[in-house]
Amino acid sequence: MNVFRRLAAQWAERYRKMSIQMVLSLSFTAVAAAGMLLMSVSLIWRFSAVNEQLVAENSRRVLAQANLNLDSYLRRMMRISDTVYYRSIKNMDLAEDDLTGDLSLLYEENRDDLVSLAVFDGEGALVSAVPLTALKRDAETADSDWFQAASRSMENLHFSTPHVQNIFDDPDYPYRWVVSLSRHVQLTRDGATEGGVLLVDMSFSGIEQVCRDVTLGSGGYLYLIDGDGELIYHPRQQLIYAGLLEENNRAAAAYRDGSHQEKFQGRSRQVTVKTMGYTGWKLVGVAPAESWFAASPQLPLFGLTLLLFSIFLMAFLNFLISARISDPILRLERSIRELDKGLAGVKIEEGGCYEVQRLNHAVASMVSTMRHLMDDIVRQEGEKRRSELEVLQSQINPHFLYNTLDSVIWMTESGQQTEAIQMVTSLARLFRISLSKGKSIIPLADELEHARHYMNIQQIRYKNKFTTEIEARPGTEGLYTLKLIIQPLLENAIYHGMASAEDDGLIRVTAYREGEDLLIDVEDNGLGMRPELAASLLDEDRPEVRTKGSGIGVRNVHQRVGLTFGEGYGLAIFSEPDEGTLVRIRLPALDREEAERRRQGEEL
Structure with a gap:
């Protein structure tokens, strides 16, 4: 004993x-x-x-x-x-x-x-x-x-x-x-x-x-x-x-x-x-x-039981040693709570035993490091957002260029010099606007001009199988837009909406202002589609279907607009079988000053 x-x-x-x-x-x-x-x-x-x-x-x-x-x-x-x-x-x-x-x-x-x-x-x-x-x-x-x-x-x-x-x-x-x-x-x-x-x-x-x-x-x-x-x-x-x-x-x-x-x-x-x-x-x-071993419906309940059991054991042990370490830890906890509230200039006291002092010092160092890391994260997120926009914008399929050049060669060989010159001129102007000196936000007039040159080329290629109307209504003068967002929708309207049109096809582009928003409608009188299919085209979980087109597609445009301007902006699709399709782009109505601020923000 x-x-x-x-x-x-x-x-x-x-x-x-x-x-x-x-x-x-x-x-x-x-x-x-x-x-x-x-x-x-x-x-x-x-x-x-x-x-x-x-x-x-x-x-x-x-x-x-x-x-x-x-x-x-x-x-x-x-x-x-x-x-x-x-x-x-x-x-x-x-x-x-x-x-x-x-x-x-x-x-x-x-x-x-x-x-x-x-x-x-x-x-x-x-x-x-x-x-x-x-x-x-x-x-x-x-x-x-x-x-x-x-x-x-x-x-x-x-x-x-x-x-x-x-x-x-x-x-x-x-x-x-x-x-x-x-x-x-x-x-x-x-x-x-x-x-x-x-x-x-x-x-x-x-x-x-x-x-x-x-x-x-x-x-x-x-x-x-x-x-x-x-x-x-x-x-x-x-x-x-x-x-x-x-x-x-x-x-x-x-x-x-x-x-x-x-x-x-x-x-x-x-x-x-x-x-x-x-x-x-x-x-x-x-x-x-x-x-x-994937998660099952019973996992949360089983995990919660184990967690409560562990908390009970740790609470019992903490009770035995709290007399020695509680005061310094509580002071440290209060300081951390103030930091959690976002208060600036909080001082971490370095009292208590040796180990707690080292802990306080480590927390103070961690706070300083976190502040630097948060600044780095903000900068990296901005760079990531710009990279995502550049990737989406760069997904332009070169087939359109190849097909256009093939058509120019064919017209030249067949003696259609006037049509060939017109197509090359429109192609040059189209790509000049596409470059836009590296800027992603351009005047609305340039974007509509880009769409007009694109449709000139397509109408020559398709022998005027359809007609095009492009209109900017009063109130849109001097507004700016994200570039290369109309062409993919026009291309989609040609390949799908005009697939069965003979000589009565019509594609209409209309830009107009609605309050503080700029709306651009791309409408065709083609075959149309079921409303549920139209509603699924913008679903990010929908499997990607590779069809004839530019490779950007309506979902790409929707993502680019959302990444640039945030929620509430993007595409909406309205369609009925045999009634045609209308794709509406909703953007903020940017004037020259706001567009310039956004450009500067992208360059930072």
């Missing part, structure tokens, strides 16, 4: 002589080590199991949705096939009637999803086809897999794997990837029936788009295979075909529907399989083991 008392007295004496660093180190090290060990074991065991289940459930849910989308897409193709067969082929005698008209109407209604519709007789001879009508000289229709499959199983619909369309001559798209839907049909000729095959070539891009939009969390992905394990779609398909990447698709073909654990190339991962009806294709979702 005396031994324990003596040992306790010795430890008490040592404790009194210990520095605060030693006391805190020993106390919190012991508590933290025990607590962290318990938490680590519990955390690893609990969340490994829970998150693995969550990942599996999420993968099954995502695959079910992808299967629903693909099934919907394939069913639409099946309905097209049924429409051709039951409403046209069965009601026509080929000796008297022509299928081309009905096929053309059906193709026009579904041209975004279809590549071609074709009907062949039992020997493989072409009966009717749209829009591609010329067979390749070496085409062996009767020996094609889709023809043989339809001839063998007359009661079923047959989906092929993706392949390059190799039956018809297609000068515009010689290597277009398609999925072929074929079926056996009964043709009537002079009152007698004979066998034939209906071929529906659907665009592979529709299937690819459905699969590409699927996400399976951090590091996860989805791919599509047929019943034999052949890849139909993979996000890294080209790398796999090039031999630079491997996939365990052959093994996945043998998996039953559900989630499976596998080890591939030394990495553990979860594979979820969903078989599609009609085709026998399989959707395969891959989630690497690292994603199992």
Whole structure:
């Protein structure tokens, strides 16, 4: 008993002589080590199991949705096939009637999803086809897999794997990837029936788009295979075909529907399989083991419990040592609170024990450093903002310049000297305004003049397929604007709004003032679009779609205006199908002085 008392007295004496660093180190090290060990074991065991289940459930849910989308897409193709067969082929005698008209109407209604519709007789001879009508000289229709499959199983619909369309001559798209839907049909000729095959070539891009939009969390992905394990779609398909990447698709073909654990190339991962009806294709979702530890709904509650437990232990230990260190720490805390309120000239007292004195000195040094860092951050943020604007502004696709120069060469060679001179003159003035001596904010008159020269060039190129009206209403004189914001919208209106215009296309640019704002409307009378599609064009989370155009696009202009002038400024899109589209740019109404101040701010 005396031994324990003596040992306790010795430890008490040592404790009194210990520095605060030693006391805190020993106390919190012991508590933290025990607590962290318990938490680590519990955390690893609990969340490994829970998150693995969550990942599996999420993968099954995502695959079910992808299967629903693909099934919907394939069913639409099946309905097209049924429409051709039951409403046209069965009601026509080929000796008297022509299928081309009905096929053309059906193709026009579904041209975004279809590549071609074709009907062949039992020997493989072409009966009717749209829009591609010329067979390749070496085409062996009767020996094609889709023809043989339809001839063998007359009661079923047959989906092929993706392949390059190799039956018809297609000068515009010689290597277009398609999925072929074929079926056996009964043709009537002079009152007698004979066998034939209906071929529906659907665009592979529709299937690819459905699969590409699927996400399976951090590091996860989805791919599509047929019943034999052949890849139909993979996000890294080209790398796999090039031999630079491997996939365990052959093994996945043998998996039953559900989630499976596998080890591939030394990495553990979860594979979820969903078989599609009609085709026998399989959707395969891959989630690497690292994603199992992603945050789950139970994480906040579990973390909060651990946090409260840790706070209780630390509060208990702080109570034991507060008599020695509380006063200097409280004075330091009050000083920090005053600093947090933004008060200037706060003095950090350097009292207390040696360790607290060093802490006070470190805090005072940190405050000084933070003030310098804040100044540096303000300067760096300004530089970052200017860099972002320069990057957005520099994304001008050179194709417009190339195409314009090609047109000049063609006009010169064909003797159209006047048009060539006019186009070169407009091009030179356009680029002179584009440079603007390095300035990003230019007079509104220069921006409209830039748009006018751009449309002069486009009207020559498109042989006056459309007309242009550019107007600056009273009240806009002397105002300034961000440069190169109208041209991308005009380019978008030409390539999309005027795509089907013949000679009655109209593009109107109107600049006018509304209170303290400058509005610029770019309006066309083209095809227009659905309101929900127009509303999604400015969504930053919307996947980028590469279409023919400048490469800047409406979203780029929207971002540039927002970065330059802040929230409340940017683009708004109003459109209705067959009613045209109006894109409105909202900017602050800058006079010469305000524009000059903004320029100077960008140069600082």
